[in-house]
Amino acid sequence: MDERLLVKRAKRGDTAAFAELYGTIYKRLYQFALYTLGNTQDAEDVVSAAVMEAFENIGKLRKEDAFSAWMYRIVANMCKQKMREYYQRGEELTEENGGWDGYVWGDTREEYIEVRRAFLTMDEEDRMIVGMHVFGGYKTREIAQILAMNENTVRSREHRALQRMEKQLKGLR
Amino acid sequence: MQEQNLEEWKEKIDRSAEQITVPDTLTPGAVQQMLEERKNRTSAGRKEHRHYRRFAGIAAAVAVLVIAVGTYGWNKYGTDDAQPKKAALSVTETVDSTQDTEKKEQIGAFTLAKSYQDVYAAVQKKSNSQKELAEGTVDDSFFVEDTGSAEAKKESSGTHSDTNLQVNGVDEGDIVKNDGNYLYVLNDDRVTIVDIRDKNMRKLSEIRPELTENDILLQLYVDNDRLYVIKQGWETQQEEIQSDSTEADNDSGFIRCYKDIAYEPDGNVSTVLLTYDISERANPVLSATMKMDGAYQSSRKVGNFIYLFTDRWVSRDGKNWKAQVIPEIAGKKADAGCFYVQKNGTTEVIMASVNLKEPSKAADHMVLLDSGRQVYMGTDAIYLYQMEYERGEKTKIAKFSYKNGMFSAIAETTVKGAIWDTFAISESGGELRILTTDSQNSLSENRLYLLDADLKKEGLLENIAKGEEIYAARYLGNIAYFITYHNTDPLFAVDISDPAHPKPLGNVKMTGYSDYLHPFGDGLLLGIGYETDAKTSEKTGVKLTMFDISDPINLRILDSVTINEDFCSAAENYKCAFVDTGRGLVGFATETWTKTNYNRYMLFQWDGTSFVKKISLKKTQQKMDTWTGAEQMRGLSSGDCFYVLHVERDDFSLISYDMKNDFQEIETKKY
Numbered sequence: 001m002d003e004r005l006l007v008k009r010a011k012r013g014d015t016a017a018f019a020e021l022y023g024t025i026y027k028r029l030y031q032f033a034l035y036t037l038g039n040t041q042d043a044e045d046v047v048s049a050a051v052m053e054a055f056e057n058i059g060k061l062r063k064e065d066a067f068s069a070w071m072y073r074i075v076a077n078m079c080k081q082k083m084r085e086y087y088q089r090g091e092e093l094t095e096e097n098g099g100w101d102g103y104v105w106g107d108t109r110e111e112y113i114e115v116r117r118a119f120l121t122m123d124e125e126d127r128m129i130v131g132m133h134v135f136g137g138y139k140t141r142e143i144a145q146i147l148a149m150n151e152n153t154v155r156s157r158e159h160r161a162l163q164r165m166e167k168q169l170k171g172l173r
Numbered sequence: 174m175q176e177q178n179l180e181e182w183k184e185k186i187d188r189s190a191e192q193i194t195v196p197d198t199l200t201p202g203a204v205q206q207m208l209e210e211r212k213n214r215t216s217a218g219r220k221e222h223r224h225y226r227r228f229a230g231i232a233a234a235v236a237v238l239v240i241a242v243g244t245y246g247w248n249k250y251g252t253d254d255a256q257p258k259k260a261a262l263s264v265t266e267t268v269d270s271t272q273d274t275e276k277k278e279q280i281g282a283f284t285l286a287k288s289y290q291d292v293y294a295a296v297q298k299k300s301n302s303q304k305e306l307a308e309g310t311v312d313d314s315f316f317v318e319d320t321g322s323a324e325a326k327k328e329s330s331g332t333h334s335d336t337n338l339q340v341n342g343v344d345e346g347d348i349v350k351n352d353g354n355y356l357y358v359l360n361d362d363r364v365t366i367v368d369i370r371d372k373n374m375r376k377l378s379e380i381r382p383e384l385t386e387n388d389i390l391l392q393l394y395v396d397n398d399r400l401y402v403i404k405q406g407w408e409t410q411q412e413e414i415q416s417d418s419t420e421a422d423n424d425s426g427f428i429r430c431y432k433d434i435a436y437e438p439d440g441n442v443s444t445v446l447l448t449y450d451i452s453e454r455a456n457p458v459l460s461a462t463m464k465m466d467g468a469y470q471s472s473r474k475v476g477n478f479i480y481l482f483t484d485r486w487v488s489r490d491g492k493n494w495k496a497q498v499i500p501e502i503a504g505k506k507a508d509a510g511c512f513y514v515q516k517n518g519t520t521e522v523i524m525a526s527v528n529l530k531e532p533s534k535a536a537d538h539m540v541l542l543d544s545g546r547q548v549y550m551g552t553d554a555i556y557l558y559q560m561e562y563e564r565g566e567k568t569k570i571a572k573f574s575y576k577n578g579m580f581s582a583i584a585e586t587t588v589k590g591a592i593w594d595t596f597a598i599s600e601s602g603g604e605l606r607i608l609t610t611d612s613q614n615s616l617s618e619n620r621l622y623l624l625d626a627d628l629k630k631e632g633l634l635e636n637i638a639k640g641e642e643i644y645a646a647r648y649l650g651n652i653a654y655f656i657t658y659h660n661t662d663p664l665f666a667v668d669i670s671d672p673a674h675p676k677p678l679g680n681v682k683m684t685g686y687s688d689y690l691h692p693f694g695d696g697l698l699l700g701i702g703y704e705t706d707a708k709t710s711e712k713t714g715v716k717l718t719m720f721d722i723s724d725p726i727n728l729r730i731l732d733s734v735t736i737n738e739d740f741c742s743a744a745e746n747y748k749c750a751f752v753d754t755g756r757g758l759v760g761f762a763t764e765t766w767t768k769t770n771y772n773r774y775m776l777f778q779w780d781g782t783s784f785v786k787k788i789s790l791k792k793t794q795q796k797m798d799t800w801t802g803a804e805q806m807r808g809l810s811s812g813d814c815f816y817v818l819h820v821e822r823d824d825f826s827l828i829s830y831d832m833k834n835d836f837q838e839i840e841t842k843k844y
Contacts, residue, residue: 016205022204030195048198048207055208130186
């Protein structure tokens with residue numbers, strides 16, 4: 001069904017319409033949260049909370065074909081908050097303290113664990129930028145809009161982040 | 174690193190996530206159930222709440238009274254005999270609207286603040302910043318383009334083209350400006366001045382304003398020897414978010430820890446007007462800077478004034494919320510008497526006027542504490558409008574005059590339905606005409622409102638094209654033209670010469686729809702939009718249509734042409750349309766989405782009976798990361814030259830054509 005129509009229905013409190021909208025993006029959205037946070041439990045909490053927020057506030061979504069970008073923005077902001085909590089508690093998630101549970105995500109072949117490990121060494125904003133590109137399928141311009149960042153900054157940061165990641169992975173071999 | 178490698182790494186990341194299973198609690202089914210449960214709980218909870226709220230409401234009213242009385246004893250108004258004592262609490266309609274200097278105390282639901290205390294009291298109590306994201310998200314990034322009205326604009330057949338505007342005489346900023354002799358091009362972090370006085374384009378100079386990592390240049394204006402650049406700045410600050418969720422409405426446990434998320438990115442967003450002296454085009458000099466709080470929403474230039482509209486979210490979060498609630502404009506805190514407040518305000522809409530003779534100051538300012546607005550600015554007044562979806566679709570509209578840069582509130586009103594098209598709202602001779610679509614019922618309804626100078630309803634036409642939605646509109650003289658669409662596209666004409674009795678005249682149907690209507694000279698109306706499949710409603714191409722409106726009772730389609738492309742810039746953003754009715758030209762850019770995306774700039778000439786293709790310039794995506802879409806392309810003209818501009822990320826290209834010589838390409842330049 002047409003996305004705009006679904007959004008309209010969701011605005012009237014239609015949970016089925018909302019679920020249908022959400023259904024088209026939820027796998028990717030969860031992967032995005034997981035790769036940003038590095039922890040399955042936190043990613044689940046964040047996506048779940050984002051769903052509640054989105055449903056409560058969908059009446060204010062004026063551009064009705066922007067549902068997906070809007071969901072990503074909510075999740076991104078909640079991830080930022082979550083990471084702020086980590087810092088406040090003075091604990092960064094690492095493999096050692098068990099906060100980062102990257103070994104148990106899906107495919108556990110060493111090659112993929114290495115990719116995830118390298119990904120998680122990126123700066124948090126870089127993880128979001130690259131994550132939105134990979135999982136959300138967004139263009140640089142759109143990512144800049146979603147994250148309220150300068151487009152040029154987004155582009156150069158992604159470039160740098162991936163360069164770093166490559167270097168790191170090659171060093172491992 | 175090669176772009177290809179970059180892509181490879183992204184693919185690897187993607188593959189590493191392939192086998193990840195999403196927790197059962199997050200499947201669409203589980204989510205729907207969770208939402209259902211929450212809905213039931215909150216609707217039960219709401220009933221309980223109501224008693225509490227009523228009680229709280231009385232308590233709050235008492236508190237306000239105490240504060241108001243207290244304030245009146247002390248502040249300057251208390252000792253000012255001329256100041257009426259009734260003010261703050263009584264909701265009186267000020268009848269006298271002729272005095273420009275006196276501000277109205279009340280417009281619609283808004284009250285003019287007497288002091289900062291009134292402003293503080295009106296800011297939303299609960300930390301509802303979450304909701305603001307929701308709104309804010311959409312606000313600042315997905316709605317950079319705003320509002321509009323519709324008079325026939327000044328056409329460019331004379332010497333050179335201007336930005337395609339909503340309202341003749343009300344200039345709008347864009348990524349390129351053209352004064353006939355020079356082009357001023359905004360490209361990322363710089364503005365380039367290109368000399369086009371003779372056939373060979375020549376770069377004269379480049380302005381690189383001082384920018385921090387988060388600053389961004391947005392739009393340009395040019396007025397003789399001055400160039401104005403609008404910049405948005407963003408000062409980040411790592412402030413701890415205060416938690417004050419003491420309210421006992423955390424009816425779902427896991428949401429609690431997120432209750433106080435500030436959706437707004439940390440930091441202060443501000444908008445800056447930079448003025449450059451370009452009397453020597455080869456040597457531009459920064460001559461003034463004016464900074465105001467808020468994220469850039471829109472701007473206009475009328476005569477000697479630039480009007481800036483920004484907005485920002487306010488809440489009672491954080492230690493310094495009171496200081497943050499009062500915005501700064503040109504280095505000064507906004508005056509208390511310039512606020513129109515409404516209870517539970519969550520967003521400030523900030524308007525400032527800048528007299529271009531003194532471009533480092535604000536001539537006047539006004540702040541609306543509300544929930545965010547879109548801007549429509551006619552030649553006589555500013556209209557800030559906002560859709561509401563609670564208890565039916567509605568649009569709230571507040572009207573302000575702006576004579577000589579001084580703002581004055583006039584009235585506020587609410588109409589049914591939402592304004593879908595930028596051009597559906599239009600002012601003429603003090604009257605306001607609005608076309609709305611109300612889609613809350615399964616069969617959407619459309620209405621045409623005619624409001625007088627005080628926004629009182631003069632006339633209303635209902636039952637227009639039930640089940641369809643308004644896609645495009647234009648008001649020409651005494652006739653409202655509009656496109657509605659469901660699976661065919663009728664163009665309607667309604668006689669509005671007697672505002673009390675709007676009268677439908679004629680309509681004509683065709684497949685597809687127009688998203689943008691532009692008057693095309695004598696008795697002609699141009700539609701730019703899409704062709705659609707009559708069965709599936711899927712877009713099948715970009716479509717141009719020429720309507721004959723010389724007899725509004727018997728509207729006719731003269732010709733249409735469908736182009737096999739996916740996206741049309743002018744259908745989405747009127748500033749991307751090039752229209753020269755004198756030469757019969759219409760230009761726009763399209764996008765085609767295949768493995769290698771490409772844009773195409775197309776220029777058509779109307780020969781009286783059909784559209785004739787004159788330019789078809791294909792620009793294939795070279796590097797993904799520096800590529801920009803059709804919305805970054807513009808057509809411009811000066812003298813006998815036509816120019817196609819494509820602003821990419823690292824550079825921009827200009828291609829010139831000789832209009833006298835059947836649009837032969839002259840040269841291509843890349844800067």
